[in-house]
Amino acid sequence: MNTTPLPAGSQAATRPKDLPNFERPPLNEVVLSIQFATLEKLKSVHIGLLWARFRTQYPDVTEQATINAEFEIFGAPPQPGPRIKFEQLLAPPMPRYWFEKSGKPDLLQVQQDRIIHNWRKHEDEPIYPRYETVRDRFRAEVDQFVSFLDDEKLGELRPNQCEVTYTNIIELEDSESVHDRLPEITSLWTSRLSEPLIDMDFENISIGLQLKMLEAGKPVGRVHVSFQPAVRTSDPSKQVIKLDITARGRPKQETPESAFDFLDLGRRAVVKTFAAVTTPSLHSMWGRTDGNGS
Amino acid sequence: MATAASARSRDFYEMDTSVVRTTRRSNFPNFARHYDAPERKWEVEVVQALARLVKMPAGWDSYNAPQIKRDAGHFALEILQAIMRARTPVPQVVPSAEGGVQLEWHEKGIDLELHVTAPYQWELWFRDLQEPNAEPTSLELTDDFSALKRPISLLTTR
Amino acid sequence: MPPDVDDGSIADDADLLRRIHPEQVVDDKNLGKTRPSSAAFKDPTMSVDAEPILHHYRLDWTFSLRGHSGYSLARFRAGAAREKGLAVIHKPESNNPAHTEVIGKKTGSIAKHLATVSTWAHLESQ
Secondary structure, eight states: OOOOOOOTTOOOOOOOTTSOOBSSOOEEEEEEEEEESOOTTOOHHHHHHHHHTTTTTOOEEEEEOOOOOOOOOBSSOOOOSOOOOGGGGSOOOOOEEEEEOTTOSEEEEEETTEEEEEEEOBTTBOSOOOHHHHHHHHHHHHHHHHHHHHHTTOOOOOEEEEEEEEEEEEOOTTOSOGGGGHHHHOTTOOOOOSSOOTTOOOOOOOEEEEEEEEETTEEEEEEEEEEEEEEETTEEEEEEEEEEEEEEEOOSSSSHHHHHHHHHHHHHHHHHHHHHHSOHHHHHHTTBOSSOOO | OOOSTTTSOHHHHHHSTTOEEEOOOOSOHHHHHHHTSOOOHHHHHHHHHHHHHHTSOTTTTSSSOOOOOHHHHHHHHHHHHHHOOTTOOOOEEEEOTTSOEEEEEEETTEEEEEEEEETTEEEEEEEETTSTTSOOEEEEESSBOGGGHHHHHHHHHO | OOOSOOOSOSOTTOEEEEEEOGGGEEEETTTTEEEEOGGGGOOTEEEEEEHHHHHHTTOOHHHHHTTOTTOEEEEEEHHHHHTTTOEEEEOOBTTBTTEEEEESOOOHHHHHHHHHHOEEEEOOOO
């Protein structure tokens, strides 16, 4: 497939040797996202110029609603309930734009304060090409975006939050009710109740947890884990578990280089968390090869 | 739980014939909102003030002030959403000559000012007038909000 | 362009006038009065009018509000700025002989100090 080449002199990323490794991970989507200080001068009228730089690779463009900015903070308890975003009272900002090629796994998303690359499992690329490949594709796109901003004098890219998300679809054979078999998927759930529930049956089970990423004992980001039941639209009788793991945090400096450093850190956190919250029996099924699986 | 869900191409799940869809979560969000969530009337007032400030044109202060940055307003709201409790007084929301937003409380013997110039770039100034010998606290902050615990607690409970 | 050197030509006891936008007027319940927010004093090159120079040209504080209806006017001594390490430099402009700049980074403490010592030359009704 055509990809935006890496800039001259830059090096392709290499996989750290100490990470859990799976030959057949249940990955369905990987998202790398860089949020930055709003580029007030970037308007819809400029998107055509930007798209021209990616047109060969991504001939299709669509508009989407914008994604709200997210910030990981520490030292304050989480507040429940819905929150108002003051953008709701302002004139609508520039939409989010999808650049893609129909039937292909890669997607590039751009809005005034975010650039995102998605890899989605697809018949053209059913095997996950690995983080390093997806990262290199995204890095080339970000460099092209920075060059565009510079050429059109639209401002400087100043990242303030980065995010890595891995979405996994976990299926078990012969499973009509995945809840009965949740302990086979994750050690976070045991199904052991203090007392029997008479005339009641589990209908849905969702598990959510948050972990702080620490560096020298200080928080540098957060990992959000979510196990949710799901069904296949092609076969609603077949239940699966959707496991989302997101690492999000602030880069050390407001530069693209530092943003990718955080993405690399986030990826490590996501993969380690994935191995920790799933069971050794599934690790075997997924072909764990780093020697720590059963 | 905060995720990158919106960023993901959900439509991909819908359009693909082998796609999955999520079953409805049964975690009683309405129950949590009415029973546990603090009053958020302050939010409407603050959001309206922020929306008003970011619409002011450059030079709004009759000198050379830049427009108030949307990002600064957004992060100021994030701060409040993290720290405000049911009985915490509503702050005054003030534009700054640097294009930032300042949240201020001057009551109950508490002087607290939070000046936000960009996400993760803000300054705290705090003085408890009931401790006249104590030096004011002046801190430059990023993602750690723990310095706000005591001032907000005093404002809320005094 | 004159260099940014404080030559002391504006005396410490000279009053300086700064326009205050309506959104920068705050209610201070601790002091029992309305005063300018410290946010109004955060500009690193803060423009003010030196009142003695206005008087020299037979003008007064109303000159500083000319063409700026709705604004209030705060007054503070040049010495109050200098005691916090700020420079007070007379920089006359073609349409304003009294134009002066208070130069230097204004931390929260410094801006707070200027806001607290200020009095109103004119307070627009809120």
